[in-house]
Amino acid sequence: MRVLLVDDEEELVSTLAERLAMRGIEASWVSDYRSALDIVEHQVFDIALLDVRLPEMNGLELKRLLEERCPAMKFIFLTGHGSEEDFRACSAESGRDYYLIKPVQIEVLVAKLNEIFQQ
Amino acid sequence: MSSNQDDAGTLGLNFFGSMTASISHEVKNVLAIVNENAGLLEDLALLAEKGRPLSPERLKTLAENIHRQVQRADGIIRRLNRFAHSTHEPAAATDLCEIFDFTAALVARLAAMKGVTITIVNQHPVPMKVRPFVLENLLWICLKNLFAVTQGNQTVALATEDLGDQVVITLQLGEGLPVAEIGAQTASEGQSLLAALRAELSTDPEHNLIRLQMPHMQDQ
Numbered sequence: 001m002r003v004l005l006v007d008d009e010e011e012l013v014s015t016l017a018e019r020l021a022m023r024g025i026e027a028s029w030v031s032d033y034r035s036a037l038d039i040v041e042h043q044v045f046d047i048a049l050l051d052v053r054l055p056e057m058n059g060l061e062l063k064r065l066l067e068e069r070c071p072a073m074k075f076i077f078l079t080g081h082g083s084e085e086d087f088r089a090c091s092a093e094s095g096r097d098y099y100l101i102k103p104v105q106i107e108v109l110v111a112k113l114n115e116i117f118q119q
Numbered sequence: 120m121s122s123n124q125d126d127a128g129t130l131g132l133n134f135f136g137s138m139t140a141s142i143s144h145e146v147k148n149v150l151a152i153v154n155e156n157a158g159l160l161e162d163l164a165l166l167a168e169k170g171r172p173l174s175p176e177r178l179k180t181l182a183e184n185i186h187r188q189v190q191r192a193d194g195i196i197r198r199l200n201r202f203a204h205s206t207h208e209p210a211a212a213t214d215l216c217e218i219f220d221f222t223a224a225l226v227a228r229l230a231a232m233k234g235v236t237i238t239i240v241n242q243h244p245v246p247m248k249v250r251p252f253v254l255e256n257l258l259w260i261c262l263k264n265l266f267a268v269t270q271g272n273q274t275v276a277l278a279t280e281d282l283g284d285q286v287v288i289t290l291q292l293g294e295g296l297p298v299a300e301i302g303a304q305t306a307s308e309g310q311s312l313l314a315a316l317r318a319e320l321s322t323d324p325e326h327n328l329i330r331l332q333m334p335h336m337q338d339q
Binding site: 019 | 152153156162234
């Protein structure tokens, strides 16, 4: 399973990538939407974990652009708060309840990734 | 309560809500980073129990990361505390540059989300008797209206000039922005704040400027 992590908090995604690697999940990370669009031109990912509130382009808009480039890619959204508005938007975009609220428990994330990957 | 005071009260609540929501997101990010660093420490400890060597340098780096995030959270909470107290502070002699610095720090995350950088041009203090919350609220409305139309990669330069009995605050926007539209929207939305500050808002689209001119001594 190859996972792309996108969040402007670099320390968050770099540490998360290291922890996922310890659990046998290959994860790359970027901190802005431009780098996300760039990396998918060169590497293939099964799942992208997107922060909902990214600078300049929100995670929901980025998901649509990534989907155009990588139709097989699946998505999980990461939100700072579980506001009703965020839940509705993430659920509508991901088709299921594929969103997590910060701070994320690694075992919950791994379980979610495995669930989506096995579909 | 007069209609203007009522409007200013509503605008103040909206401003307070926007800022505290943004600050809570910042705090959530800090907590998420601390959580991952603590989790990584735990992971490394488990691996060490299974015989994998644990580097003291690695531990030191992770401890430093947590320490840095705690400092960051402290700065955020201090800002929140100052902001909360500013809502009931009476008019007092204040350096406008300090108000600019504080407003820029307060809205930095929201500005970054829109690809906007806020800079303060003044090098020397410009004292003015004003209620900081009212002026910060007016500056926020102006910036919010800019954020609504920007396509990103913009800079806003805040400057002030002491004209004796009047003070002029200018917001120098980047090229290609609808300055007149942002100014008109701010004047309409912030009417009660302009009245409270006895300020006049004007725009200079040719030079991408929004100008606020107001008496030096405020008694609100």
